[in-house]
Amino acid sequence: MKYLKHVGKYFLMLRQVFKKPQKWSVFREMLFREVEDLGLKSLGIIAFISFFVGGVVAIQTALNVDSPFIPKYLIGFATMRSMILEFAPTFMSVILAGKVGSYISSSIGTMRVTEQIDALEVMGINSLNYLVLPKIIATMFFYPLLISLAMFLGVFGGYVAGTLTNLFSSDDYLYGIRLDFDPYYIQYALIKTVVFAFVIATIPAYHGYYVKGGSLEVGRASTQAVVWTSVVIILLNYFLTQMLLA
Amino acid sequence: MIEVTDLYKEFKGIPVLKGVSTTFEKGVTSMIIGQSGSGKTVFLKCLVGLHVPDSGIICFDGRKHKELDIKEQRLLRQEIGMVFQGGALYDSLTVEENIMFPLKMFADQSFSERMDRVNFVLKRVNLENANKKFPAELSGGMQKRVSIARAIVMNPKYLFCDEPNSGLDPNTATVIDNLIKEITEEYQIITVINSHDMNSVMEIGEKIILLKDGVKEWEGSNKEIFITENEAVVNFVYSSNLFKKVREAYLKETK
Numbered sequence: 001m002k003y004l005k006h007v008g009k010y011f012l013m014l015r016q017v018f019k020k021p022q023k024w025s026v027f028r029e030m031l032f033r034e035v036e037d038l039g040l041k042s043l044g045i046i047a048f049i050s051f052f053v054g055g056v057v058a059i060q061t062a063l064n065v066d067s068p069f070i071p072k073y074l075i076g077f078a079t080m081r082s083m084i085l086e087f088a089p090t091f092m093s094v095i096l097a098g099k100v101g102s103y104i105s106s107s108i109g110t111m112r113v114t115e116q117i118d119a120l121e122v123m124g125i126n127s128l129n130y131l132v133l134p135k136i137i138a139t140m141f142f143y144p145l146l147i148s149l150a151m152f153l154g155v156f157g158g159y160v161a162g163t164l165t166n167l168f169s170s171d172d173y174l175y176g177i178r179l180d181f182d183p184y185y186i187q188y189a190l191i192k193t194v195v196f197a198f199v200i201a202t203i204p205a206y207h208g209y210y211v212k213g214g215s216l217e218v219g220r221a222s223t224q225a226v227v228w229t230s231v232v233i234i235l236l237n238y239f240l241t242q243m244l245l246a
Numbered sequence: 247m248i249e250v251t252d253l254y255k256e257f258k259g260i261p262v263l264k265g266v267s268t269t270f271e272k273g274v275t276s277m278i279i280g281q282s283g284s285g286k287t288v289f290l291k292c293l294v295g296l297h298v299p300d301s302g303i304i305c306f307d308g309r310k311h312k313e314l315d316i317k318e319q320r321l322l323r324q325e326i327g328m329v330f331q332g333g334a335l336y337d338s339l340t341v342e343e344n345i346m347f348p349l350k351m352f353a354d355q356s357f358s359e360r361m362d363r364v365n366f367v368l369k370r371v372n373l374e375n376a377n378k379k380f381p382a383e384l385s386g387g388m389q390k391r392v393s394i395a396r397a398i399v400m401n402p403k404y405l406f407c408d409e410p411n412s413g414l415d416p417n418t419a420t421v422i423d424n425l426i427k428e429i430t431e432e433y434q435i436i437t438v439i440n441s442h443d444m445n446s447v448m449e450i451g452e453k454i455i456l457l458k459d460g461v462k463e464w465e466g467s468n469k470e471i472f473i474t475e476n477e478a479v480v481n482f483v484y485s486s487n488l489f490k491k492v493r494e495a496y497l498k499e500t501k
Contacts, residue, residue, distance in 0.1 A: 023351050110337075119334040122294050122406075123348050124323030
């Protein structure tokens with residue numbers, strides 16, 4: 001019953017969020033700020049992780065494929081598939097849920113406990129629309145770019161790792177990544193990313209917005225937000241994979 | 247004028263306000279006093295619309311809050327300025343941006359017009375050189391002054407202050423009190439202050455309301471509070487020896 005109540009409250013929150021912004025110039029300003037805070041500031045960590053994980057996936061595959069009957073180009077093929085289908089959209093989203101989710105939850109939560117949200121409401125501002133809508137738009141438009149970069153850097157990381165360790169040739173790798181390539185996989189990954197971006201922006205916002213108490217509760221809400229966002233991403237990943245690929 | 251009639255509010259079955267009725271006049275500094283848990287903050291939050299009363303009427307210059315649609319409620323809220331206990335300034339914005347925020351949201355003015363207004367209110371609260379500072383760089387008193395400046399920047403008709411003196415030293419508290427009183431008289435605002443600070447109550451409380459367990463126990467001025475025999479007032483206001491002696495001296499002098 002408790003969980004159902006939260007789900008209901010979450011959807012009621014979304015009803016308030018998706019209203020016309022009260023002033024477009026202020027909304028635009030907020031949107032650019034959120035693109036910077038939630039997107040651009042995550043660029044470094046996403047690039048770093050995807051590049052090295054791509055390298056590790058390629059090395060692991062190479063080390064585990066030692067049968068002479070298995071062609072070396074399968075290393076590139078496996079790296080490409082795992083980066084595009086799962087690693088970039090799903091696991092990068094889980095990483096973003098930790099980084100960005102905790103930021104969203106704690107910043108909105110702090111505004112709640114220090115009465116800054118009350119101050120917005122007293123001024124006659126729809127605080128949910130003002131605070132959450134720019135975050136949703138920023139993440140839904142920017143994360144596909146971020147995830148596309150992660151896909152590219154992951155595959156590139158595999159290439160660099162192979163050429164540095166001489167575990168496979170660059171020709172094999174390049175042939176493998178082009179083998180049986182279907183552009184729909186990119187589309188699939190980006191659809192998942194947009195859905196996960198929505199989850200990353202809204203679940204932590206919900207936890208932050210309805211926090212009660214002080215700094216300790218803000219910390220707890222932040223942890224809860226990361227946990228629930230990750231759980232929902234993993235569950236949605238399962239259903240989206242079924243729907244889009246099966 | 248704000249008319250409050252039979253205001254009732256409960257949380258999880260526990261009544262916090264039990265039929266409070268009163269009025270607040272233009273140009274008068276009204277103060278709500280009472281022990282912690284007496285319902286002062288809930289009362290103030292009902293007035294500004296942060297809590298919805300279970301029953302009762304709040305009427306702002308003839309406009310019944312309950313009967314207004316959402317758009318009209320938002321317009322009414324633009325006529326309200328509020329000073330929060332902790333200031334409630336936006337951490338990521340400078341002093342100037344904090345004060346300009348309501349203007350950006352609701353006023354159709356050019357940047358220079360907005361800037362002029364910001365500088366005017368900053369001057370009014372004696373804080374002229376803090377435009378580019380962030381709230382974290384200000385003292386408690388300065389934060390309160392910025393909060394007052396933000397509350398009056400839209401020329402509100404109604405000003406609500408939740409414990410504006412909490413955490414301030416006596417000198418700064420007096421400065422804030424005088425500032426609120428001056429602004430109230432100058433702009434003929436309806437000002438309602440929630441306070442624990444008896445010094446403020448005696449100094450600027452032209453109308454004082456004592457709440458006890460969600461009920462209005464007493465209503466009067468800062469002159470009348472010295473002579474009243476109301477038990478709740480005597481127990482609350484004159485609980486300290488100092489105030490008891492001040493009262494005795496006052497009564498002796500006026501006899």
